[in-house]
Amino acid sequence: MAFHFGKQVLNVFKGVHSSQPLLKHTKQIFLKNNLRLASSSSKLFTSETNTDETSAVSLNPMDHDDYFNVKSLVDMKEMFDARVHLGHHEGTWYPLTRPYIHGMRSTQYIIDLEKSVECLQCALNVLSHIVYQKGIVLFITTNPRFDHLIQKTARNSGEYFITRAWHKGLFNNASTMLGTDRLPDLIISFNNSRFERVREAITEAAMCNIPVIGLIDTDCDPRLVTYPVPGNDDTLDSMEYFCTIFEKTILNAKQRLAKDEGVEQDTSVDITNDESEPRERHEARS
Numbered sequence: 001m002a003f004h005f006g007k008q009v010l011n012v013f014k015g016v017h018s019s020q021p022l023l024k025h026t027k028q029i030f031l032k033n034n035l036r037l038a039s040s041s042s043k044l045f046t047s048e049t050n051t052d053e054t055s056a057v058s059l060n061p062m063d064h065d066d067y068f069n070v071k072s073l074v075d076m077k078e079m080f081d082a083r084v085h086l087g088h089h090e091g092t093w094y095p096l097t098r099p100y101i102h103g104m105r106s107t108q109y110i111i112d113l114e115k116s117v118e119c120l121q122c123a124l125n126v127l128s129h130i131v132y133q134k135g136i137v138l139f140i141t142t143n144p145r146f147d148h149l150i151q152k153t154a155r156n157s158g159e160y161f162i163t164r165a166w167h168k169g170l171f172n173n174a175s176t177m178l179g180t181d182r183l184p185d186l187i188i189s190f191n192n193s194r195f196e197r198v199r200e201a202i203t204e205a206a207m208c209n210i211p212v213i214g215l216i217d218t219d220c221d222p223r224l225v226t227y228p229v230p231g232n233d234d235t236l237d238s239m240e241y242f243c244t245i246f247e248k249t250i251l252n253a254k255q256r257l258a259k260d261e262g263v264e265q266d267t268s269v270d271i272t273n274d275e276s277e278p279r280e281r282h283e284a285r286s
Contacts, residue, residue, distance in 0.1 A: 061132060068128035068253055073245055074120050076113050082241035084231045085111045087218035094194065097218050100230035109218045116230045123213045123227040124249045127186060131253035135185030139246075142166055142198045143191040146239050150190065153243040157250040160184070166197045171204040188246060189214045191233050194221045215242060 061067040079085065087101065087109030100119075102112035131137060139154045139161040141147070147163045154161035167177065175181050187205050189198055192214045199221070205212050206224040214225035215233045222228040232238040 061129060066125065068125070068132070068249070068256060070124035070128055070249060070252075071121050073124065073248055074117050076117055078241065079113050079116060079231075082237045083235050084116060084238050084241060085113050086232045086235070086238075087111050092219040094219055094221055096222055097216060097220065097230070100216065100222075100228075101218060111218065111230050111232065119227070119229045120231075120245070123229050124245065126211070126227055127188075127213065127246065127249050128253040128256075130186045131250050132257050133185075134257070136160065136182070137250065138162065138184035138187050139190075140166075140187055140198055140201050141190040142196050142201075146190060146236075149236075149239060149243055153247050157247045158254070159250060162201070166201050168200055169204070170201070171208045171210065183208055184210055186210070187212045189225070190239065190242075192216060192220045192225065193233075194219070 085102070090104065090107050090109060100112055100115050102110045104110065127137070137157075137159040139150050139159065141150050141163055142165070150163050151161050170177055171183060174183055187201070187210055189202055189212055192198055192202065202212055202214065202224050211226040212224070213227045213229065214220070214222070216222045216225065216228040216230050217233045220233075229242075231242065
């Protein structure tokens with residue numbers, strides 16, 4: 001799922017040559033007057049429309065830059081305290097991460113937290129819109145150190161996860177391996193080092209046009225990651241910070257959806273230990 005914003009180009013009076021400055025000037029004035037008249041007519045028509053229609057348009061999340069208020073969730077001081085800025089040793093540096101590096105201290109790279117804040121806010125905004133549209137979010141990691149953390153985050157947010165071995169062809173051949181043609185609408189990938197097998201999952205996701213939010217450390221390859229988020233992916237503090245942010249964003253979008261639909265959502269239900277519907281690592285919705 002991707003959102004494209006562009007400008008409409010109005011190409012009028014084709015074939016006017018620079019040798020006709022007076023005619024060109026006259027036509028420009030005519031065009032400006034017509035546009036001004038159209039703008040005033042549009043404002044008049046808008047003021048006479050029904051208030052119910054106006055309120056309905058204002059509820060469109062795409063009309064707002066930060067409809068889900070995700071910017072308030074990201075704080076640079078909290079990132080620094082969680083050691084998000086700590087990169088790898090210079091010997092493991094991947095050159096394509098240069099735009100996300102602030103500098104080097106001793107032999108360790110330091111990640112630019114200003115870039116991390118900007119990229120994380122963009123990623124959270126995309127995540128919120130997909131959850132708001134009832135999309136499927138899949139958490140992926142193949143690092144056993146963070147197996148429990150990623151599973152807990154996915155369960156608490158009511159989404160899916162893959163935290164064990166990656167089976168090649170899981171996305172490309174989902175109808176046979178999963179028994180369904182429905183693929184995730186968004187993937188959140190952790191520990192994306194070029195030496196990890198999670199790279200195979202990112203490659204297949206790119207083949208299937210599935211957007212990926214990827215945590216990018218200084219030893220990671222940011223290519224094929226749709227929304228890279230520069231940050232440390234090796235320490236527990238940093239990983240817990242990102243998992244908490246993603247969980248809050250998903251739950252916030254679901255609560256906003258329930259509010260907009262007029263459905264009361266019981267926020268007192270604790271789904272942390274809810275095993276009534278266990279989610280296996282390769283489970284998918286039919």
